[in-house]
Amino acid sequence: MAGAMTKPRPAVPGRLFVLSSPEELARAAAGRLWGIARQRAYVLKRAGKKTKGIFMALSGGTTPRRTLAALSSDPYRSRFPWNLVHFFQVDERWVPPGDPSSNQRMLKEALVSPAAVPPEKFHPVDTSLADPRAGACRYEEALRSVFREVSGGFPRFDAILLGLGADGHTASLFPGSPALEEEFAWVTWAEGGDPSLPRVTLTLPVLNAASQVIFLVSGKEKAKTLGEVLAGRDAALPATRVSPRRGRVTFLADAAAASGLDAKSRAHPGSGSARRKEAGG
Secondary structure (H helix, E strand, O other): OOOOOOOOOOOOOOEEEEEOOHHHHHHHHHHHHHHHHHHHHHHHHHHOOOOOOEEEEEOOOHHHHHHHHHHOOOOOOOOOOOOOEEEEEOEEEOOOOOOOOOHHHHHHHHHHOOOOOOHHHEEOOOOOOOOHHHHHHHHHHHHHHHOOOOOOOOOOOOEEEEEOOOOOOEOOEOOOOHHHHOOOOOEEEEEEOOOOEEEEEEOHHHHOOOOEEEEEEOOHHHHHHHHHHHHOOOOOOHHHHOOOOOOEEEEEEEOOOOOOOOHHHHOOOOOOHHHHHHHOO
């Protein structure tokens, strides 16, 4: 699975925005995705690149569900460039697509169906194959069929939406997992979570090739981990290793998740009510 071991890099300090509630967090995240898509669509139009697209990778979970439900509702639904955006999965549990724990099912319910996303613009993980290894290979083939021009060896997503586990995992990259050391593949398989399940996930090199990475962090149980990830000193936490070389990391946290941060940590650019408007677009 993995290539030669390399020393993990500490995270690039990310911008932190603290929102008052999970609902406000979801609206801010939806606004940020809309803003990224709008700006990218404008650039493509000015450059005359009508065949180029906008590429986003989305995570599963309760907070992303709220975010995508907001994105597929007005005012964003009528203003989002749905015809240009390709949506991919960050990760998927190795379960049937109709399973209640399936991220694909959540994405369809919260975004694809209500927003009438064109079928060719949604790229789910195929969990009908023999095993997650085969699923990872097939999903990488799917990515390569869309990302035909790749600079630096990995696809460059315009935005990747990530969550943060209380154990510091993100995507399906768990502490101590061999998947963390994958250096060449775009997609790999892993096992973890509660309950522990086989999974398919984008790799760290893909996350670190993105233009924009947005972490959504909600709940008091994430407070300690959020502080540790923002400090960027513990490479054992997978989220700490998300550090795009040519991109930007943004943390959107609700008040409960930010409750363990001291004044200095809360002083990251953009944190606090005075800058919450920027978090939404």
